[in-house]
Amino acid sequence: MAYTIEGSTGAWEVVVGLEVHAQVISKSKLFSGAATAFGAPPNSQVSFVDAAFPGMLPVPNREAIAQAVRTGLGLGAQINLVSRFDRKNYFYADLPQGYQISQFEHPIVGTGTVEIALADGSTKQIGITRLHLEQDAGKSLHDQHPSKSFIDLNRSGVALMEIVSEPDIRSPEEAGAYVKKLRSILRYLGTCDGNMEEGSLRADVNVSVRRAGEAYRTRCEVKNVNSVRFVMQAVEAEALRQIGVWESGGTVAQETRLFDPNKGETRPMRSKEDAHDYRYFPDPDLLPVVLEQAWVDELRAALPELPDAKQARFIADYGLSAYDSGVLVAEQATALFFEAVASGRDAKVAANWVTGDFFAAMNRTGRTIENPPVTAIALGRLLDLMADSTINGKIAKEVFEAMVETGRDPGAIIDAKGLRQVTDTGAIDAAVEAVIAANPQKVAEYRSGKDKLFGFFVGNVMKAMAGKGNPGLVNAALKQRLG
Amino acid sequence: MLTDLTLAQARDGLRARDFSAIELTDAYLAAIAVLNPKLNAYVTVTAAAARAQAQAADVALAAGRHAPLTGIPLAIKDLFCTKGVRTTAGSRILSAFIPPYESTVTANLLRDGAIFLGKANMDEFAMGSSNMTSAFGPVTSPWTRRGDNRRLVPGGSSGGSAAAVAAHIALGATATDTGGSIRQPASFCGITGIKPTYGRCSRWGVVAFASSLDQAGPLARTVEDAAILLGSMAGFDPQDSTSADLAVPDFAAACRRGVKGLRIGVPREYRMDGMAPEIEALWQQGLGWLRDAGAEIVDVSLPHTKYGLATYYIVAPAEASSNLARYDGVRYGARTAGEDLAALYENTRAEGFGAEVQRRVMIGTYVLSAGYYDAYYLKAQKVRALMLKDFTDVFARVDALVTPTTPTAAFAQGEKMDDPITMYLNDIFTVPANMSGIPGLSVPAGLDAQGLPLGLQVLGRPFDEETVFAVGAALERAADFTAMPGIRAGG
Numbered sequence: 001m002a003y004t005i006e007g008s009t010g011a012w013e014v015v016v017g018l019e020v021h022a023q024v025i026s027k028s029k030l031f032s033g034a035a036t037a038f039g040a041p042p043n044s045q046v047s048f049v050d051a052a053f054p055g056m057l058p059v060p061n062r063e064a065i066a067q068a069v070r071t072g073l074g075l076g077a078q079i080n081l082v083s084r085f086d087r088k089n090y091f092y093a094d095l096p097q098g099y100q101i102s103q104f105e106h107p108i109v110g111t112g113t114v115e116i117a118l119a120d121g122s123t124k125q126i127g128i129t130r131l132h133l134e135q136d137a138g139k140s141l142h143d144q145h146p147s148k149s150f151i152d153l154n155r156s157g158v159a160l161m162e163i164v165s166e167p168d169i170r171s172p173e174e175a176g177a178y179v180k181k182l183r184s185i186l187r188y189l190g191t192c193d194g195n196m197e198e199g200s201l202r203a204d205v206n207v208s209v210r211r212a213g214e215a216y217r218t219r220c221e222v223k224n225v226n227s228v229r230f231v232m233q234a235v236e237a238e239a240l241r242q243i244g245v246w247e248s249g250g251t252v253a254q255e256t257r258l259f260d261p262n263k264g265e266t267r268p269m270r271s272k273e274d275a276h277d278y279r280y281f282p283d284p285d286l287l288p289v290v291l292e293q294a295w296v297d298e299l300r301a302a303l304p305e306l307p308d309a310k311q312a313r314f315i316a317d318y319g320l321s322a323y324d325s326g327v328l329v330a331e332q333a334t335a336l337f338f339e340a341v342a343s344g345r346d347a348k349v350a351a352n353w354v355t356g357d358f359f360a361a362m363n364r365t366g367r368t369i370e371n372p373p374v375t376a377i378a379l380g381r382l383l384d385l386m387a388d389s390t391i392n393g394k395i396a397k398e399v400f401e402a403m404v405e406t407g408r409d410p411g412a413i414i415d416a417k418g419l420r421q422v423t424d425t426g427a428i429d430a431a432v433e434a435v436i437a438a439n440p441q442k443v444a445e446y447r448s449g450k451d452k453l454f455g456f457f458v459g460n461v462m463k464a465m466a467g468k469g470n471p472g473l474v475n476a477a478l479k480q481r482l483g
Numbered sequence: 484m485l486t487d488l489t490l491a492q493a494r495d496g497l498r499a500r501d502f503s504a505i506e507l508t509d510a511y512l513a514a515i516a517v518l519n520p521k522l523n524a525y526v527t528v529t530a531a532a533a534r535a536q537a538q539a540a541d542v543a544l545a546a547g548r549h550a551p552l553t554g555i556p557l558a559i560k561d562l563f564c565t566k567g568v569r570t571t572a573g574s575r576i577l578s579a580f581i582p583p584y585e586s587t588v589t590a591n592l593l594r595d596g597a598i599f600l601g602k603a604n605m606d607e608f609a610m611g612s613s614n615m616t617s618a619f620g621p622v623t624s625p626w627t628r629r630g631d632n633r634r635l636v637p638g639g640s641s642g643g644s645a646a647a648v649a650a651h652i653a654l655g656a657t658a659t660d661t662g663g664s665i666r667q668p669a670s671f672c673g674i675t676g677i678k679p680t681y682g683r684c685s686r687w688g689v690v691a692f693a694s695s696l697d698q699a700g701p702l703a704r705t706v707e708d709a710a711i712l713l714g715s716m717a718g719f720d721p722q723d724s725t726s727a728d729l730a731v732p733d734f735a736a737a738c739r740r741g742v743k744g745l746r747i748g749v750p751r752e753y754r755m756d757g758m759a760p761e762i763e764a765l766w767q768q769g770l771g772w773l774r775d776a777g778a779e780i781v782d783v784s785l786p787h788t789k790y791g792l793a794t795y796y797i798v799a800p801a802e803a804s805s806n807l808a809r810y811d812g813v814r815y816g817a818r819t820a821g822e823d824l825a826a827l828y829e830n831t832r833a834e835g836f837g838a839e840v841q842r843r844v845m846i847g848t849y850v851l852s853a854g855y856y857d858a859y860y861l862k863a864q865k866v867r868a869l870m871l872k873d874f875t876d877v878f879a880r881v882d883a884l885v886t887p888t889t890p891t892a893a894f895a896q897g898e899k900m901d902d903p904i905t906m907y908l909n910d911i912f913t914v915p916a917n918m919s920g921i922p923g924l925s926v927p928a929g930l931d932a933q934g935l936p937l938g939l940q941v942l943g944r945p946f947d948e949e950t951v952f953a954v955g956a957a958l959e960r961a962a963d964f965t966a967m968p969g970i971r972a973g974g
Contacts, residue, residue, distance in 0.1 A: 048584060052809040054577065055564045055586060055688040057723050089805050089851070093824055098808020149824075151813070279851035281860060284694035284802050286724050 003171030005209070005236075007243045012209045014239045015216060016169035018231075020182055022161045022192035023136070023200040024067045030135050030159035031058030031101065038198050042152040050157040052096035057285050060085075064159040065289060066299060067191040068108050068133050071161055073300050074189045075128050077112025081293065083132075085286045089279040094138035094151050102162075104280045107132035108289060114165075114185070115308060116177040117326055126178050127166030136160050161192065167206065167216065172232035179203060179228050180330070184307050188332045202226045205259075207238040209246070217242075218252045222259050222266050234259040238266045310335055318347035327355055333369040340376035345383050353379060357397065361404045373404045382410040392471050394462075395419050423470045425477065431464045432457075432477045446482060457482065485510040486651040486972040490555060490708035491735075493654055497544055497554040504540035504554030507654075508533050508598055511556045514652045514972035515600065518625075521970060524637075524647040526561055526619045527569055528601035536598040543596065551715055553596030558653035560644045561602040562609055563589045563699070564688040568599075572690040573607040573640075575618040576810045576817045576835030586688025587720045588657060588699045595715040600653055604643030607837045608807065609664055609692040612909040613899070614642025616839040621896055624672060625650035625968035629934040633895045638668030638909075641702060645672040648702045651972035655703040655712050659689060661696045662795055663889075663913025666925035669702055670888035670938030673927040673966060675709045675955065676702040680946045681920035682727035683713075685720030693802040694725075696795075696917040706926055706956040710734035713948065729946060737949035738956035743777030745954065748881035752788035753912060755890055762887045762937060765929045769885055769939045772961030773954065781881050785873040788915060790866045795914040796907060797850050797863040803840075804847025810835060842903065871919040878944045883954045886912050888925040888938035912940060922948045924955045927964040936966065 004011040029036055032049035049056040072079050086104040109131035117123050138156035142149050163182065169175050183194035183201060194201045203226075208219035220242070222234045237259065242252045257266040305313070307329045314325035314335075328338045328351065342350035361373045382403065386396050391414060402413045414420055422428065435457055436443055446453040461474050485507050488496065496502055512530050519525050533556065540554035564570045564582035571577045585593070593599075606616040613636040614622040622642040624635040626649070637646040641658035645668035648656050658665045660678035669676030677700045684699040691697060701712035714734050720726040749770060754763070770780050812818030812831030819830035836844070850859035877884065889909055899905045916923035922945070925938040939958055943951035967974065 051814055053584075053815065054570070054572065054580065054582065054690040054809070055686075057687050059722060059724055087805050089808060091808065091811065091824075091828055093811075093813050096809060096814060098811060099805055277853045279805070279848065279853075279856075281801060281805070281851055281856070284725075285691075 003173070004212075005239055005243060007247050009247050011212065012239070012243050013212055014170060014235065015167050015208045015210060015219070016175050016235055017167035017206040018165045018169065018175065018178060019204040019206070020163045020179065021202050021204070022071075022163060022186055022194070024064050024133075024159035024161055025191055025193060026061060026064045026067060026159055028061055029157040030061055030064050030133060032157050034157065036158050038200075040154055042150075042154060044154065046153040046156065050096065050153055052098070058101060058283075060286065060289065061159065064133065065108070065291075067159070068131060068161055069291065069296055069299050070189050070303060071163075071186065071191045072109030072112065072131055073296075073303055074185050074191075074306055075109070075112035075114060075131070075163075077128055077131065078110035079291065079296050080106065080108055080110055081291045081296070082106065083108040083289045085133075085283045085289070086280045087283045090276045092137065092140075093149060094140045094153070094156065096138070096153065096156055100135050100137065101283055101286070102134035103132035106288075114178060114181055116174060116181050117322075118173060118177060121322065124174065126168045126174070129164040129166055131161055131163045134160050134162060172235040175205065175235045176228050176232040179231050181307070184330055188304055188306050190304075196226050196228070199226060203231050205231055205234050205238070207235055207242070208252070209239050209242045217246075218254050220252065220254065220266070221256050223256055223269065225259050230259060230261050233261065233264060234266060237264055241266060304332070318342060318351070320347065320351050324351050324355055331369060337369055337372065337376050341380050341383065343380075345380065345387070349383060353383065357400050361400070365404065374400070378403055378409060385410055385414065389421055389423065389470055390414065391419055391421050392467075394467050395421065419468060421470050422465055422468045423473060425473060427465070428461070428469055428473050428477050431461050431469065432474070432481050435460045435464060436481060443482065454478070454482075484973040486514055488654075489705050490654050490703060490711055491705070494552070494555060494711070497540075498549055500544065504537040504544065504598065505534060507554060508537035508556050508600070510972075511600055511652060511654070518650055518652050518970060518972065522623050522625060522646050522650055522652070523620050524604055524622050524643040524650065524652060525558065525601040526571060526573070526604045526617075526643070529568055529599060532568070533598050533600050540596055540598060550594070550596035551711065552592060554598060555596070556598045556600050556654050557592065558601060558603040558644055558647040558656040559589055559599050560641055560656065560658050561605055562659050562690045563657055564690065565589055565599065565602065568602065570602065570690070571619065572609070573605040573617040573619060574835065574840070575837070576831070577690075578618065578817060580816055582688070584688060587685035587722065588689065588716045591718060592657070592715050597715070603641070603647055603653075603656055606640035606642065606664075607840050608690065608803070609640040609659055609661055609697075610803070610839050610843055611639040612663070612667055612906055613894070613896070614639040615896065615900065616837055618837060622646050623896070624893055625970035626672065626893060626935055627969050631933070635893045635895050635935070636671065638671035638893065640664040641668050641676075644702050645669055645674060645676070648672070648674050648704060649968050650970055651974075655701055655708055657699060657716065658702045659692075659697055659699050660913075660917065661692045661698075661799060662917050663910040665700045665702060666888050666913050666923055666938070666940060667909060669925040670927070670936065671893040673936030673964065673968065674702055674704055675706050675924065675926050675959070676700060677709050677713060677924040677948065677951065677955075678916060678922060679713060679717060679948050680727070680922045681917075682725055683717045683922070683946065683948070685718070685723040685726050687720055687722040691806040693799040694806060695802060696799055698917070706924070706952060706959045707735055707738045709924070710738050710952050727946065732949050734948060734952050737952040740949070740953040741776065742773055742954055742957045745778045745883065745950070746781050746881040747773050747778045747954065748781050748783035748877055748884040750783050750785045750788065750877070750884055750886060752785050753886040755911065758887070758890050759892070759931065761931050762890065765937050766885070766887050766939065769928050769958055769962075773885065773957060776957050776961065778954075778957075783877045783881060783884070785870075785877060785915070787866060787869045787873050791870060791915045791918060792907060792911050794863040794866045794870070795910065795918055796846070797859050798867065798918070800843040800847035801851050801860050802847070804844045804851065807836075807840070807844055839903070867918050870915055874915075874919045874921055874942075882943075883950050884942040885954065885958075886940045886942070888912060888940040892931045892933070892935035892937055916942055921945055922951050924951050926955045926958050926962070928958060928962045929964065930966055934966075936964070
């Protein structure tokens with residue numbers, strides 16, 4: 001069922017395309033040797049090139065170019081062996097050169113595809129139009145002084161990839177899924193850390209609405225949205241606004257807007273910031289970027305397994321569901337954790353534990369997959385102790401909680417707490433006898449055909465054994481004794 | 484007089500300990516003190532630093548250690564950033580700018596032992612053909628017309644460098660050439676200058692005018708001196724993406740090659756209407772000298788020459804409009820306050836830039852703007868490709884081209900000032916080399932009827948400066964140009 005918004009005059013379809021700005025993971029900037037670490041003191045990571053001193057020249061950073069190519073390969077996109085850097089000219093206090101070096105006409109990466117999974121179990125292909133490299137600007141701080149603006153040039157010249165999608169997205173859910181999937185791929189590739197809070201990943205959201213079957217109507221661009229949730233909210237808020245404009249007989253004007261997450265609405269940016277003639281032209285300080293196919297092939301050969309391939313493998317090799325495998329591959333570290341736990345064990349049991357108790361413990365403790373509440377090795381041992389009947393599943397949950405609590409090894413916890421499963425048939429028989437003796441009425445009912453009461457006896461025997469009875473042996477003993 | 488020696492002679496004298504580097508430098512500093520007030524060739528004289536460098540050179544020479552330029556005093560065009568020494572680009576906006584770095588070209592010269600006497604005056608941001616656009620006042624040519632004491636221009640934009648070399652207040656000088664700014668002042672001042680192939684000298688640390696055209700080169704008293712200087716200035720620089728990763732040949736040795744068997748092309752399109760008859764005559768004489776020296780003279784055609792000037796005055800301002808955007812008063816340089824950011828920009832740039840720079844920034848902004856880009860900039864780039872093809876085709880048949888350097892001799896200060904187009908016409912023979920990236924040298928070949936020097940231009944294949952030097956040296960030998968300007972050290 002396609003997503004639509006019901007207006008006062010009927011249903012509206014939403015059309016969305018995204019421009020995602022992803023900061024390239026690289027030790028130095030796109031055209032200078034200055035460092036790129038986040039959170040450094042203001043203006044401490046600025047070279048004479050970044051500050052646009054007279055006579056300074058840009059020199060392309062080979063690693064940043066490799067990162068763009070890796071990303072293009074990861075998006076299944078065309079790699080352009082010849083691309084070019086252009087200047088985008090405009091004046092602003094945090095743009096030292098008076099132009100941004102970008103790729104306008106000839107981007108390094110051409111068309112590609114990203115597949116997104118939706119809640120109803122379906123998947124959808126979102127087209128990638130292009131990916132290009134460009135410099136970031138510095139940062140203007142207008143709130144530090146009553147009459148002055150402060151400028152931090154640490155970010156000036158940092159390499160960004162702008163990844164432009166086709167207008168293939170049709171709902172807030174799809175927009176969110178697209179950003180999440182793109183972020184996942186970038187993180188797998190190690191080309192962008194995807195950290196939206198620090199601004200390493202931000203999205204410009206192009207939104208328009210239309211009646212089913214119509215051509216595209218005028219779009220508006222919502223700039224600099226910095227979380228997946230806000231992207232989804234911005235799509236909805238902007239679509240509702242445009243529907244309101246059309247339905248009241250107005251016309252949507254093409255413009256640049258900002259999303260205010262506090263009010264949940266978009267508002268126009270000052271038109272001054274929108275009225276640039278950027279006077280693009282090829283940067284005469286730089287030669288065209290010419291890549292060797294052999295070098296591209298080398299980069300391709302060194303790419304890690306990406307989420308889609310990994311998910312397919314998890315389904316084929318481990319027999320996991322599409323949902324569970326999707327959850328496990330979303331982050332590379334999670335997939336690695338899962339595989340460490342599943343290796344040599346029952347993969348489905350491992351998947352249940354990772355997506356169940358383990359994720360719950362991670363959320364509860366506020367820890368991360370990089371710094372997990374229980375290591376993959378320890379969780380694997382716990383699973384082994386279940387498999388070899390040292391403990392049963394119920395006790396395992398108790399042991400797991402103790403592992404989270406204390407960080408101790410499951411074997412040690414079991415020994416210390418005396419949680420080892422009882423397989424001594426004498427002890428089990430004794431407990432069975434005691435339960436039967438204490439419940440003559442129920443025994444009679446069971447024997448007269450009330451099979452459902454079997455669970456009652458199992459529960460009482462386990463209770464009598466403090467949960468440590470081997471479930472198989474308890475069952476067998478009860479079956480035999482009850483006849 | 485020590486200041487009368489050529490660079491090669493001074494170098495040999497220093498090595499033979501006939502005189503010391505400090506004596507040589509002091510002779511130049513003394514001449515500067517007397518003549519610079521008349522010529523305004525230097526905007527900054529670094530006497531103390533020069534003497535310290537000279538003393539260090541003498542220590543090295545006494546120890547028998549010498550680099551190619553040990554003890555040689557030079558003028559540095561004020562477009563080259565010099566560490567700790569004010570670098571103005573001839574502009575008010577950089578009138579107090581002291582770079583914390585040394586340009587690659589000047590660092591190469593220092594590596595080879597050169598001594599810097601000071602920073603040479605120039606047209607503002609290298610935009611001009613007269614040195615009248617400098618924020619530090621015009622440079623006066625050391626030459627005057629016979630029987631006429633009006634002050635003449637030294638040419639531009641490297642007017643200070645050329646005047647200093649011609650007046651013997653520098654032994655040689657660095658310069659830059661975007662549309663003729665080395666060759667035209669060399670021609671006007673009766674000295675030698677070469678714009679090498681684009682990419683031969685690093686642009687790193689040279690204040691940019693038009694990045695795809697700017698190229699550094701030397702001004703010197705002889706072809707051999709220019710070759711020696713270029714040998715030190717040139718070389719691959721990984722800090723400049725457009726720098727050529729090629730070994731630097733022995734340019735000085737190439738000056739001794741001779742021209743026997745060379746094919747010299749004469750482009751018919753350089754025969755311009757209204758060109759002074761004496762320039763045409765000098766051109767023919769130069770070709771005759773080369774023929775006598777064993778070269779074959781061949782008529783050739785460069786059909787797109789006629790578009791050269793028009794396309795140059797699109798491409799160069801376009802790049803300049805973007806290159807000069809960084810002078811905004813925010814981080815360094817002069818600032819004129821305003822009530823908001825836009826006013827800060829407008830006030831700073833209106834105060835900081837002179838009329839010619841403002842004119843070119845406006846032209847450049849216009850030709851790049853939406854709706855005009857295709858008609859101007861893109862078309863100019865296409866014509867540029869055709870101009871390069873003209874040269875490529877011709878250089879399949881000839882080894883070098885010989886033309887006049889300029890359509891006229893030097894003019895007086897204030898002449899040609901009413902119409903910028905007349906001024907731009909000065910570059911008509913020089914811009915094609917910049918548009919195509921090929922090397923071009925100007926060598927003094929004679930005097931006009933009023934006693935002013937005239938130069939001939941030698942153009943060569945990309946990265947074949949050696950042939951250019953060989954042809955230039957042959958013309959120099961034949962011309963035996965010994966005329967000296969009225970204003971000069973010891974004159």
